[in-house]
Amino acid sequence: MSLTDKQSASLLAIDPKLPMAPQIYGNIRQSILNLRLAPKQALSEKELALMLGVSRTPVREALIKLAEDGLVDIFPQRGTFVAPIRVSEVLEAQFIREALEMSVVARVAELSDPVAIARLHESLARQKRAVDHSDLDGFLAEDENFHFILSVSVNLTRAWKVIQNVKGQLDRVRVLSLPEPGQLAALYEQHLAIVNAIEAGNSSAAKRHMAKHLQQVFRTIESLLAKRAEIFD
Amino acid sequence: MSLTDKQSASLLAIDPKLPMAPQIYGNIRQSILNLRLAPKQALSEKELALMLGVSRTPVREALIKLAEDGLVDIFPQRGTFVAPIRVSEVLEAQFIREALEMSVVARVAELSDPVAIARLHESLARQKRAVDHSDLDGFLAEDENFHFILSVSVNLTRAWKVIQNVKGQLDRVRVLSLPEPGQLAALYEQHLAIVNAIEAGNSSAAKRHMAKHLQQVFRTIESLLAKRAEIFD
DNA sequence: ATTGACATATTACCATGGTAGTATATCTGA
């Protein structure tokens, strides 16, 4: 199927004053993560450039970065395709994220910075509102922000970049399971437990709750493998 | 100072049959890591392309990737420069590497795969030879391989990529301290302790030795900050 | 001597054309 058929609406928001390559990257990335661009869908430089109203060069740069994220596969002289969801890569992304975020949250608990804790509580309040309104997109954005606050509060911006990169593989799986009832509330409760452990300065409890939180993905994969086999490779 | 003056010899090994951008990336990266390209040195697309006998496009792609690694700073419409060694980024790279490699080595110890253990012993033997011959470059290559074996033996190739990326920040510091006498032998002993813990299936001991091993960088930074202040920012 | 305005040079960024390599469709021969 051609890209143009299904995609023309969402990919048009490019501000010509700002650097184009990062905008294009974010644009395509979002479309891949929410599965509007399906796994194995072909992505041609030329067609994307035409749709976005830019030249092929910044599109190419965006695709290269997506390939490093493992979200697209580039086959030289053959084509570029949205990467299928590979279970092994999802599990590895989970491994990396868990290793990093457990170390991060331990450090946050050790420092026990009041400003950071206040920010986390503000985030929790916004999450609660999203849960109560069943605002899925709002919750997802705030979930991202919650984990961002954790890393940045202990000055680990590079670690956050790594987490964010591998998180792409996980988000693509999670978006398939989150609409199920009760999921959002469960995630909120886990975040709350993490913050409570941080506030108590209990780093080992913080790590334990974080691990439990992140390992949600295992249950998700299991149930999806049966239902949506076609999007896996 | 111009690039052309000091760099013409080392940057010329480009094979035109293979994709150029990755070759250029590795080429420049190596030169930055061994400090032949000094921190704050200007790198212009045009000049690098001229020296390497290629066009500016693949050079640009290589520089973008190096910027993501934090090894160069790109200032749009102003110039691209070798990044100064920023202590905060070195420490964060250390944090990330430690979090990941401790989780990796724990998994290696839990699996206790005989093939992996054999490979690690072979690597140790090569390291021993390099130490006995005071072969610095040989040891560095085998050190890289040793850590590579750990990740790959438990199928964590993406984790290895992340480790390798952040390791750049650490290598640039380490290359300044490694020629000191006794350093190589100490690293070998630490590798040996790690393998022994793995062989015993003792994952917590493996983690402990790995942490001690990696934290060598703290002592290095301390001694360098005094002696070579000009390469820090 | 110092400051401000202006001209020049240099930069990264984007657009676009050319090329070698690969897949697919079409044709040929049995």
Next chain:
DNA sequence: TCAGATATACTACCATGGTAATATGTCAAT
């Protein structure tokens, strides 16, 4: 009907030219 050869279309990759933004050097005015 089907296998193999050929032509066509498509791809990512590289080369190169144009452009707006920034830095630097020059010179006049005070």
